[in-house]
Amino acid sequence: MxxxxxxxxxxxxxxxxxxxxxxxxxxxxxxxxxxxxxxxxxxxxxxxxxxxxxxxxxxxxxxxxxxxxxxxxxxxxxxxxxxxxxxxxxxxxxxxxxxxxxxxxFQDVNSYAKAFGELVEARRHTPSLSADEVASLIAAKANIAILDVRRFDEYATMNIPGSVSVPGAELVLRAGRAAPDPDTTIIVNCAGRTRSIIGTQSLINAGLPNKVRALRNGTIGWTLAKHGLEHGSDKRGDIGPFDGAKDNARDVAYRAGVRHIGIRELAALQADDTRTLYRFDVRDADEYASGHLAGFRHYAGGQLVQEIDMAAPVRGARIVLSDDRSIRADMTASWLAQMGWDIYVLDGGYDGPLDAGPPQVLPKPDPAHRYRRPYEGTAVAEAAMQAYLDWEYGLVEQLRRDGTHGFYVI
Known part of the structure; x- marks a missing residue:
């Protein structure tokens, strides 16, 4: 330059x-x-x-x-x-x-994470069900569990009836408790498409024995199909990994090219002043507040994948993830690696002194300057919802034309 x-x-x-x-x-x-x-x-x-x-x-x-x-x-x-x-x-x-x-x-926000999600579905043929199909299963009292992978505040604002909040990277850690019967069909939903695709494929990649399906087009598709939503729900999924989840998650990370490091290697990365290094703790906010590694910023794993452009604006930087249970870090890292990031998972470190305190949160921008997402809230015009879905469906072709992404899908 x-x-x-x-x-x-x-x-x-x-x-x-x-x-x-x-x-x-x-x-x-x-x-x-x-x-x-x-x-x-x-x-x-x-x-x-x-x-x-x-x-x-x-x-x-x-x-x-x-x-x-x-x-x-x-x-x-x-x-x-x-x-x-x-x-x-x-x-x-x-x-x-x-x-x-x-x-x-590219239009919208978090565009390349959304484009990546569409590429995952196209390459892996991630299975999904329409809103009408899911509504019929609910009406028939079928053996299903609906897991909502959005942030808890999004879930509490509006949710698919009977669903439980299990944000993003928590899925593999909590699916065993959410659906202990392997004959239960798990349905994963978000507000639109990306997080439900990534969540569904995460459970499939990690070898969950249950049948897993995405709710196609999320709460947008549900609303456009004229089905009702619940409001103010507070049901959270408990921790309970299925058998083999931890080993399977690590295998998924290795297949994606993630490297596991210890404190010694972390110190070497931190000492390298020629490269940008981001350090993220991908557990939930309460766990982070009760004790976290010094220098690690909180960013829940599912949201980190969705909002990586906001969390790490330096493309080409290094990223290290920490998680005392490892599953969330491994699954999050597996996706970021496929998005072209140079990424590591830190093993251990939680047996020494930890910092305590709530996550650092940036002040929100003036609402007048904020982009109103077509998938948030309860007063969005149907035309805007449909236009958003149409845009997402065109992202794979736009990635092809752009040619800079470097994404791959395992």
Whole structure:
């Protein structure tokens, strides 16, 4: 890259060569969601002071800034340099230059995780049931267990009747208790598609003996099919892995290319100032608060896969995950590895001194600047829901056209 500016071709080369790069979109989230490069991360100009230290832990990481003609770049570059970041450039010509050379622009947020989920379903033919099929099973009192893999607050807002909250990476750890009868069919749902695809395929990959199906299109599909939702539910799945879950999860991680390390290797990674290192504790928030390894930020495993662009905006960085039960870290790492991340799982470390305290949470942006997800809340127009599903179904083809993703599916 040149000293003062980066071209779209420079960025594409860095992505293809898996060099570290933080491509930051300085617009508000609502504008970011209208279109951005696949691996761009949103860091609104007004939030740099709040977010930079946490999301960009290495001060000399290559950073490229862009907007879409709003004039945000110069002030943001000055601000980042004042914070100690020494390798900050602008994207020459901004987003319009990216479009002009014919590179793909992706809509929505968490776009590349969603595109990856669609690729998983296409490659593995992840089995699913329609909303009408699931509603018929509920009406017939069939031997089913519906596991909702969204965050608990999303579940409590609205859920499929009779479902239980088992967020993301908790599935393999809790499915044995949620469905102790191997003849029980497990139905995994989220709000749309991605988390239910990843959750369903996680249980299949880990060798759960039960039949597992995704609820196709999640609560969006359920709503569009005119079925009712429950509100205010508080049913949580208890810990109870099925036989062999821990060993199976580790095998899945190894097959994906995940490396297990100890404290000695972690120290070596931390001492390497030429690479960005993210450290995440993927357990639930209460476990984290009661005791966690120093320097590890809380990010529940399922949400980390969904929101990896928010958690780790430096594409090409290293990631280390910790989990005192290992299952959640192994399953989370297996997906991040398939998304092209250089990822490790830390073995042990919990037998020594631990830090205590709640997770660090960034202040939420002004609601006026936030992108309203078509899959959240209870007052979303049906046309917006359907348009969102149509967009998701087109992501595999858009990945093909873009050509920078480097994803693979085991």
């Amino acid at each position: 040149t000293r003062h500016a980066a071209t779209p071709q420079d960025i594409r080369s860095a992505l293809l060569l898996r060099q570290e790069i933080a491509l930051l979109d300085l617009r508000h989230e609502a504008a970011f969601a209208t279109g951005h490069p696949l691996f761009a991360a949103n860091m609104a100009a007004g939030r740099i002071a709040i977010e930079a230290d946490l999301r960009l832990p290495r001060k000399d990481v290559p950073i490229v800034l862009y907007d879409d003609g709003e004039g945000l770049v110069d002030a943001a570059r000055d601000q980042l340099q004042a914070l100690g970041y020494g390798n900050v450039r602008a994207l020459a010509g901004g987003l319009q230059a990216w479009r002009s050379v014919g590179y793909e622009v």
